[in-house]
Amino acid sequence: MKLLFASDSFKGTITSAESALMLEKAAREIFGESNVECTSIPVADGGEGTTDAVISACNGKKILVGVHGPLMESVEAYYGDLGTDETGKKSAIMEMAVASGLPMVPAEKRNPLNTTTFGTGELLRDALDKGFSNISIAIGGSATNDGGMGCMRALGVRFLDKDGNELLGCGSDLEKLVEIDTTGLDSRVKNATFTVMCDVTNPLCGKDGATYTFGKQKGATPEIQNRLEKGMQNYRDVIIKKFGINPDEIAGSGAAGGLGAALLVFLNAKLKSGIETVLDLTNFDERLKGVDLVVTGEGRTDWQSCFGKVVQGVGDRCKRAGVPAVALVGSMGEGAEKIFDHGICSMLPTVVDTITLEEALAHSKEAYYAGALRLFKFIKTGMGISR
Structure with missing residues (x-):
C-alpha cells in the first residue's frame, strides 16, 4: 500500500515534517514494515512556514x-x-x-x-x-x-x-x-x-x-x-x-x-x-500517481478550513485524481464537516478528552501519534471488511 502524507504544521507544536515521520511510524506498526510505502510532502497555505x-x-x-x-x-x-x-x-x-x-x-x-x-x-x-x-x-x-x-x-x-x-x-x-x-x-x-x-x-x-x-x-x-x-x-x-x-x-x-x-x-x-501555489510548486498532482491513500491535517478544522487552507486544497486535488484522502487534525470546530465536500473521506481529531488548550499543546506529539494509530486501525478494519 502506497501512502502519501501532506499535512500543514500544527502551529507551535508539530511541523509538517514531524507529522509525516509519526504517520509513517504508526502505519508501519499497524500494517507491518514491508506492507507500506510512505512518501511525504511538507505543505503550507501561504502563511507562516x-x-x-x-x-x-x-x-x-x-x-x-x-x-x-x-x-x-x-x-x-x-x-x-x-x-x-x-x-x-x-x-x-x-x-x-x-x-x-x-x-x-x-x-x-x-x-x-x-x-x-x-x-x-x-x-x-x-x-x-x-x-x-x-x-x-x-x-x-x-x-x-x-x-x-x-x-x-x-x-x-x-x-x-x-x-x-x-x-x-x-x-x-x-x-x-x-x-x-x-x-x-x-x-x-x-x-x-x-x-x-x-x-x-x-x-x-x-x-x-x-x-x-x-x-x-x-x-x-x-x-x-x-x-x-x-x-x-x-x-x-x-x-x-x-x-x-x-x-x-x-x-x-x-x-x-x-x-x-x-x-x-x-x-x-x-x-x-x-495552497494552490504550494501544491503546484511541489508537483503534488504528479506525486499522487500510484498512491492508495493520502493523509493530510492541520491544527484545527472548522468552517474556515474550506477557504484556502491545506486540508481543503489537498482534498480537492485528491478528489480530482480519484485518490481517497483522510485528515488527522488537532481539533474539530463548528462547520468542520463541510470539509467532506472537498475530497476528505473521513477525519479524526487527536484530542479525545476535555482538557485545556495548554494541556493539549503540552502533549500534542503523544496525542498525534496515538491518533495516527487509531486512524490506521480504522483503515485496516475497513480493508478487512471490503475483503
Whole structure:
C-alpha cells in the first residue's frame, strides 16, 4: 500500500515534517514494515512556514539576506532558491512575514502608522540581483499598513509629498502622498513573473479593506484606523490618477496592509491561492500517481478550513485524481464537516478528552501519534471488511 502524507504544521507544536515521520511510524506498526510505502510532502497555505515547506519539498536552498524590519531595524531574513523551472527561469519562494511580520514588532511598539514593508522590497531586490525571474511571495502575517509603499520604494519607486520630498513609506505617509514617480523602478521587474500567494479578497479601502479588517490586530486604535483609512483612500486616488487602475476593484488588494495592491499594480503580479501555489510548486498532482491513500491535517478544522487552507486544497486535488484522502487534525470546530465536500473521506481529531488548550499543546506529539494509530486501525478494519 502506497501512502502519501501532506499535512500543514500544527502551529507551535508539530511541523509538517514531524507529522509525516509519526504517520509513517504508526502505519508501519499497524500494517507491518514491508506492507507500506510512505512518501511525504511538507505543505503550507501561504502563511507562516510556507517558504520552509516549499524549500523542503523541492530540495531547495535557503538564501540569507540582511534587510530592514518593520521598524527599519536590521534583521536577517531569507528566501528559497528552487532552481530552474520548466521555462528556464530561476524560481524563488519567499514570505513577507520574515521581513515585515507582526511577530517582529514588540507588543508595546505595535502601531501601523510606523511600520513599513521596505524589508520585503529588499528581499525582492536581492532575488532580482541573483537572477531570479519567477518569484512567488506569500504575504500573510504582516505588521504593516503602508499600502506596500515601503516595498516599492526599495525597488526604486519614489513617493513624493506636496513639496516634492520623498516619503519613507510607512503607514503615516499615506496621507502625505501627492505624486508617484516610477521612473526609477527596477527595470528587471519587466522580465520577471511575480505570483502573490494570498487567500483574502479584501479591497484596499472601505469597511472590508486593509485598515478596518486587519488594522486592530497590528496595534491600531480606532483613531489610528480612521487616520490610516483616510490615508489609504488618498493613496488609492493617487494610484487611480497615475495608472488609471482602481485598487478597490482588484480582489486581494487589501492583503497585508495594502501590499497586495502594490504588487498587483506596480509589478503586474498575479494573485493566486497560497495552497494552490504550494501544491503546484511541489508537483503534488504528479506525486499522487500510484498512491492508495493520502493523509493530510492541520491544527484545527472548522468552517474556515474550506477557504484556502491545506486540508481543503489537498482534498480537492485528491478528489480530482480519484485518490481517497483522510485528515488527522488537532481539533474539530463548528462547520468542520463541510470539509467532506472537498475530497476528505473521513477525519479524526487527536484530542479525545476535555482538557485545556495548554494541556493539549503540552502533549500534542503523544496525542498525534496515538491518533495516527487509531486512524490506521480504522483503515485496516475497513480493508478487512471490503475483503
